[in-house]
Amino acid sequence: MPGGRRHGRRAARGGWLARLAAMAVLLSSGSVSMAAPPSGSAKLLRHGTAHDALYDVVFEGERGIAVGAFGNVLATADGGASWQVQPFPMKHLALMAVAMREGKCIAVGQTGLVYAAADCKTWKAAPSMTKSRLLAVDVTRQGLAYAVGAFGTILKSTDWGQSWAVQTVDWSGITDDGAEPHLYDIHVAEDGSVTAVGEFELVLRSSDGQQWKALHKGERSLFGLSVVEGGKKMYASGQSGALLSSADGGATWVSHKTGTGAILTGVHATAQGEVLASGINAVVLSRDGGATWSPLNSKLVRNAWYQALAASEGSGGKRRLVAVGAGGTILELDL
Template identity: 65%
Template sequence: MAVGAESKAVAASAAATDGGGVKQLRRGTAHDALYDIAFDGQRGIAVGALGAVLTTSDGGASWESQPAPVHNLALLSVAIKGDKCIAVGQTGIVFTADDCKTWKASPSVTKSRLLAVGVNAQGLAYAVGGFGTILRSTDWGKTWVPQVVDWKGFTEGGAEPHLYDVHVAEDGTPTIVGEFELILRATNGGSQWKALHKGERSLFGLTVLGDGRAFAVGQSGGVLASSDGGATWRSLSSGSGAILTGVYATPTGQLLVSGSNTALLSKDDGVSWTRVSSKFIANGWLQALAAGAGAGGKPRLLGVGSGGSILEIDL
């Protein structure tokens, strides 16, 4: 069954638990894949292979397929603020929807894969991707301007690194992670870039909280943490050698990290970790994490990944 052909009723009926605190809310075919998920309150969206778009209005309890804005390319990342959504993907495609339903293609300014997009409440957006691609938009993703970075100041020989995730703060400051363990931040409207951290591993996932804490995850079980808003970073021992792709953090010190055939949970800001025991996770990859507002305001933490799966994970 194609991802776009599944109804909300079918998705709901597929829900199953494995006894490990993980519930499978949806699963497509073996060839399906969901690459990103994002929430603003109870409203959420997930995107994936062949332009798949799934939406929820109840904090992720149930999901409904939308008509795909593109059918031959993957959407690799999505961002949502209020009623507005931005999705990006292969060959530099960008789609925007002022109602998170009616998608329009933005003029293309790159052919590089766009691997992540972030937006703040003012509509300032950054998209990042292959070979050092950084794009900036001030109109909710409708138009974009490529950002020029002198990579010789950040990488050996000026190599253009793949950039895998981006966070846009409400003051407009972007933070980007990517190859060579780079953590970059821009000032002056994106005109000046500074490396906050460099190393050897690729970093695939990033989260920045409003209390000054931030976390990045990547290759070889890599987890980095900051307690000063990202100005400085320290390495945490996750006890894992897996490829880690996504990270979610709560204000009370709980961390969940997703990855290849694994998910890791910490309840003390990353000091100690346990592996989430779940057949749904062990038999596939979990690409991204996000939390929607559930019943009574309690967050519902969800992950998406291989097989077009959507998993609910208890912290």
């Protein structure tokens, strides 16, 4: 996975290179602890080459987009059952995240690159506002978008990602010594409020992108964020098997024991209380809102990393939950 840290800036501890080193150790050791007997299963939908890593996936109904290394973009129109390689104008850098809303898409990645597509097919580069790696992006139905990434980088767009403005944050009141934390995931609510997670176990909230407050702090990095029930319930996943939940819109957070010490990079939750977290050699599942957990029973999961999770929804409420990650692999997860 792409990494690196620039010199000459105050570096937040536990950053991207440390995350990569931990991933390498876990990939070579391959063991995680279990909280309960294994449950669920995984089905291989697609497997690429060793260089085809996928870092994010998103669905809107049955349409979906997955993005990854070397400008790799895959598209599906049947809820994830089949995937096709989509032409993309850039092939030398990684796309780290993608957002889809109202049939429009935004993808972000290395060196601050941003691409927007009004039809999720024809991608056009937006003017670059940063050289920092962008690691997450989200957008509302009105086209309000935020992207976050390395060294506390936050960008805001009001036109579906065609143009962006840097949001300046005073980190001195949020982190020790004013360290600029990497931000790994973000959610933009339809009312314009923004929630971001990142290093120092930070959960941040802003109503306008300019003034930010910390809702939660800790020791571990948080990499994934999932929001359900109109924003009332939230889940965040991270280092050392971290899984946090909030039942009051993010005001307070509870830590859950997932039974694994693996890095959990992705999390997906449903209104029915199902919560799934994916990461390095591990996928863990809760059916009761995080109270109890069990590992997914599949060698496909135990031998690779899966960066992100998303679910499609077809006619009659039929859904397909997929995980994307190493080697361009896409798994269907059966809960």
